[in-house]
Amino acid sequence: MDEETDILKVHENSDLDVEQSELILENENLEGELNEDDNNDEELSPGGVLDEETIARGLSNLGRSAHGEYQVYLNVTIPGFSLVDISLLGEYQYLQKVEVPYNDITDLSPLGKLPHLLILDASHNQIEKLLDFTPPFNLQEVNFSWNKITEMGDLSSHYCLHKLLLDNNEISGIFGLEHCRRLKYLSMSHNHISKMFGLDELPIQYLNLSNNQIRHIENLETLKYLRELNLSGNNVRSLSGLSKNTLLEMVDLEDNEIIDIVEINHIKNAKNLRELNLLRNPIQELPDYRLSVLFRLNRLVILDRHHVKEEEKVSAVNMFDPPMDVVAARDHIMHVVYSFLQPARIWDSTLPSTETPYPMLVLVGPQGSGKKELAMNLVDEFGDYFGFGVSHTTRRPRVDEIPGKDYYFVSLDKFETDIKMGQFIQTYQHQNNWFGLQMESIENVARDGHACVVHMELEGVMTLKKTFFEPRYVLVTPLNPEIHERRLRQKGIYSEEHIKRTLKRVDLYVKQNQEHPGFFDMMICSDDITVAYKQIQKIVMDYLGISPEAQENYTNQMSKKETPDVSFGNIRARTWSRPSNSESLSQSRGLRLDSVGHGIVEEESIKRRQSAAKDVVNNYVPPLYDQLMSKYPKTAPQMANKQIGLGHEQRAATAPTKKEQGGNIYDDTGPADSPDSSSVESSVSRLSDLDSAAELEPTLLEEEYNMNADSQLPTETMNPLTLMGTSSNLQYSNRPASKTLRPGSDRHHVLPPIQPAGV
Numbered sequence: 201m202d203e204e205t206d207i208l209k210v211h212e213n214s215d216l217d218v219e220q221s222e223l224i225l226e227n228e229n230l231e232g233e234l235n236e237d238d239n240n241d242e243e244l245s246p247g248g249v250l251d252e253e254t255i256a257r258g259l260s261n262l263g264r265s266a267h268g269e270y271q272v273y274l275n276v277t278i279p280g281f282s283l284v285d286i287s288l289l290g291e292y293q294y295l296q297k298v299e300v301p302y303n304d305i306t307d308l309s310p311l312g313k314l315p316h317l318l319i320l321d322a323s324h325n326q327i328e329k330l331l332d333f334t335p336p337f338n339l340q341e342v343n344f345s346w347n348k349i350t351e352m353g354d355l356s357s358h359y360c361l362h363k364l365l366l367d368n369n370e371i372s373g374i375f376g377l378e379h380c381r382r383l384k385y386l387s388m389s390h391n392h393i394s395k396m397f398g399l400d401e402l403p404i405q406y407l408n409l410s411n412n413q414i415r416h417i418e419n420l421e422t423l424k425y426l427r428e429l430n431l432s433g434n435n436v437r438s439l440s441g442l443s444k445n446t447l448l449e450m451v452d453l454e455d456n457e458i459i460d461i462v463e464i465n466h467i468k469n470a471k472n473l474r475e476l477n478l479l480r481n482p483i484q485e486l487p488d489y490r491l492s493v494l495f496r497l498n499r500l501v502i503l504d505r506h507h508v509k510e511e512e513k514v515s516a517v518n519m520f521d522p523p524m525d526v527v528a529a530r531d532h533i534m535h536v537v538y539s540f541l542q543p544a545r546i547w548d549s550t551l552p553s554t555e556t557p558y559p560m561l562v563l564v565g566p567q568g569s570g571k572k573e574l575a576m577n578l579v580d581e582f583g584d585y586f587g588f589g590v591s592h593t594t595r596r597p598r599v600d601e602i603p604g605k606d607y608y609f610v611s612l613d614k615f616e617t618d619i620k621m622g623q624f625i626q627t628y629q630h631q632n633n634w635f636g637l638q639m640e641s642i643e644n645v646a647r648d649g650h651a652c653v654v655h656m657e658l659e660g661v662m663t664l665k666k667t668f669f670e671p672r673y674v675l676v677t678p679l680n681p682e683i684h685e686r687r688l689r690q691k692g693i694y695s696e697e698h699i700k701r702t703l704k705r706v707d708l709y710v711k712q713n714q715e716h717p718g719f720f721d722m723m724i725c726s727d728d729i730t731v732a733y734k735q736i737q738k739i740v741m742d743y744l745g746i747s748p749e750a751q752e753n754y755t756n757q758m759s760k761k762e763t764p765d766v767s768f769g770n771i772r773a774r775t776w777s778r779p780s781n782s783e784s785l786s787q788s789r790g791l792r793l794d795s796v797g798h799g800i801v802e803e804e805s806i807k808r809r810q811s812a813a814k815d816v817v818n819n820y821v822p823p824l825y826d827q828l829m830s831k832y833p834k835t836a837p838q839m840a841n842k843q844i845g846l847g848h849e850q851r852a853a854t855a856p857t858k859k860e861q862g863g864n865i866y867d868d869t870g871p872a873d874s875p876d877s878s879s880v881e882s883s884v885s886r887l888s889d890l891d892s893a894a895e896l897e898p899t900l901l902e903e904e905y906n907m908n909a910d911s912q913l914p915t916e917t918m919n920p921l922t923l924m925g926t927s928s929n930l931q932y933s934n935r936p937a938s939k940t941l942r943p944g945s946d947r948h949h950v951l952p953p954i955q956p957a958g959v
């Protein structure tokens with residue numbers, strides 16, 4: 201057939217306009233004829249030899265020839281005609297896209313005559329050799345899926361190839377692609393490939409080798425642009441071969457042999473990874489599998505074909521690396537709930553009422569900051585005002601330590617028992633030892649009418665801030681690392697590792713102080729303990745009104761009064777957070793005080809509390825806007841900007857474990873229950889408020905997320921609410937929190953930040 205008789209009707213450019221209408225007309229006639237033949241398929245291409253009529257039926261996409269000279273059909277689609285011989289196609293030299301799937305073609309050599317061919321679909325045929333025809337000038341996309349190809353051969357002449365599909369063939373190795381420097385898409389699923397090679401340095405972005413016999417992911421390091429990888433249906437056990445493919449966005453490893461969660465770490469560097477499929481791998485059997493994966497790959501959007509919810513990501517972080525405030529929230533709620541299991545009693549330390557919080561001074565800082573020494577000195581010097589709140593610990597007593605004075609040294613068992621007896625207000629695990637402050641320790645001091653001084657680490661403060669206590673927090677930390685290090689070394693009891701970790705923790709304190717202004721009421725640099733003590737001494741004396749200036753002012757005031765204030769000392773100590781002698785303090789501190797000795801800020805605070813109390817009594821729920829905008833009456837708010845809601849799982853993660861402690865029993869002497877107060881039952885006074893527990897209850901109800909419950913560890917596995925005899929649907933869970941909160945109670949929602957990858 202020559203060009204003039206070609207049904208493509210190749211026209212001279214000059215005659216194009218005139219003849220275009222003719223061409224359309226002719227085509228319409230042709231279409232009409234073809235439609236008539238619709239029911240006579242059997243007559244087309246008899247014997248599998250492609251004929252003109254069949255071609256005519258398959259032509260489409262009228263357009264310019266490659267050189268722009270002719271108006272021609274660019275595509276032909278001839279599927280399912282049982283074609284064997286397609287020689288005739290060679291005469292349609294302007295074709296750019298040839299689709300001949302579902303035939304019986306074995307020989308594609310006629311296509312060598314189509315120099316402009318760009319796209320070829322020869323899937324579902326009987327082809328045994330890949331691209332063994334004279335390479336068209338610019339062939340870009342080839343689909344040879346579902347053929348009988350056993351070997352790939354040399355494809356170096358197809359250097360423009362950018363998409364190659366060879367699925368469902370009989371290929372056992374990847375060969376001949378070295379020079380295909382534009383290959384971006386390679387799919388060779390359902391073949392017999394057992395080794396990954398032959399892909400070095402190729403710009404492949406999509407690689408599908410699913411359903412082969414691959415055991416190791418290898419030789420992919422040089423695929424720098426790899427974004428999607430499908431290796432499902434293989435025998436892969438490790439992801440180590442993917443650690444360098446940092447641009448990966450999707451990895452499908454369904455139905456493989458991946459068993460160990462640490463394998464996930466190999467793809468942690470792929471910051472763009474959005475989708476991962478590990479269905480039908482043994483790893484699915486791991487407890488908390490999904491959260492474990494999400495913890496490691498916190499940018500995933502789809503895991504195992506299911507969209508990842510934000511709550512899951514939060515739960516994952518809370519489970520495996522809970523932020524400090526989450527740990528504190530759990531610690532708090534555990535102690536609250538356990539305390540509710542005990543008979544109610546009136547605490548001396550709560551007697552002054554919410555208007556007059558029990559005076560407490562907390563010295564906060566890292567180990568070796570000297571806070572304990574400062575606390576002890578304060579108690580020695582101001583014994584009329586302060587008592588030392590002795591914490592419990594499971595660590596061994598040191599030679600110079602006196603049980604009951606420095607700490608109550610108890611065994612791990614005793615510590616755990618005390619937790620369950622609801623005796624602690626906070627606990628904290630510090631470098632394998634447990635520390636905790638019991639209510640009774642505070643009571644021992646309160647009973648003598650003294651203010652309580654305690655020292656603790658930041659984590660302890662986090663919990664303490666959730667209780668109803670409103671201490672003053674003084675950050676005591678050395679700022680010179682050399683001095684700090686020297687001090688730690690001088691103790692001669694810490695390992696190198698311990699010293700390093702402790703020094704690093706200073707940053708935590710400094711950061712907390714910088715990022716949460718007001719978290720600490722004051723900061724004291726303790727590079728020089730003597731100077732630090734002088735500072736704290738002055739602060740205390742000013743507060744107590746016993747500094748020389750205050751004394752002088754006080755004497756002046758008293759000389760004008762008829763009756764002196766006889767209870768001067770203790771009253772002030774008890775109102776540590778609210779100085780009682782208005783005049784002396786107003787003068788010493790230059791503040792304007794009201795008639796009962798409250799400063800402006802304190803007066804405002806009291807007003808807010810009173811108003812909140814009235815609201816509660818009246819069952820008034822403030823509008824949402826008011827709730828959001830209202831300020832809680834605090835001097836040192838706790839991370840208010842971050843807290844929104846706790847994650848799902850409730851795990852008594854802060855509770856000590858026998859494993860961690862070795863279970864040694866030391867001196868079990870704890871503070872004896874106070875005979876005068878323990879017997880008094882009352883519903884008035886409580887360790888902390890139930891409402892903060894109620895707010896966190898969703899956490900408690902979703903126990904299924906609990907970390908692989910290690911049954912030997914009672915405080916790890918028990919749900920305090922179950923012990924209370926409440927069903928999972930707590931009676932108070934439906935109460936609106938705003939109605940039940942009493943003024944002064946803490947409302948701390950906790951939503952930890954979602955960690956960037958690399959956690």
Ligand SMILES: Nc1ncnc2c1ncn2[C@@H]1O[C@H](COP(=O)(O)OP(=O)(O)OP(=O)(O)O)[C@@H](O)[C@H]1O
Nearest residue numbers: 566567568569572591628635636637655656657660
């Ligand atoms: N109840 C508590 N809650 C939180 N932290 C506490 C508590 N009691 C003590 N700590 C802190 O635990 C840390 C370890 O206590 P330990 O007595 O072993 O410290 P130390 O080596 O004597 O150091 P330092 O001289 O700073 O007290 C200290 O920083 C201490 O203040």
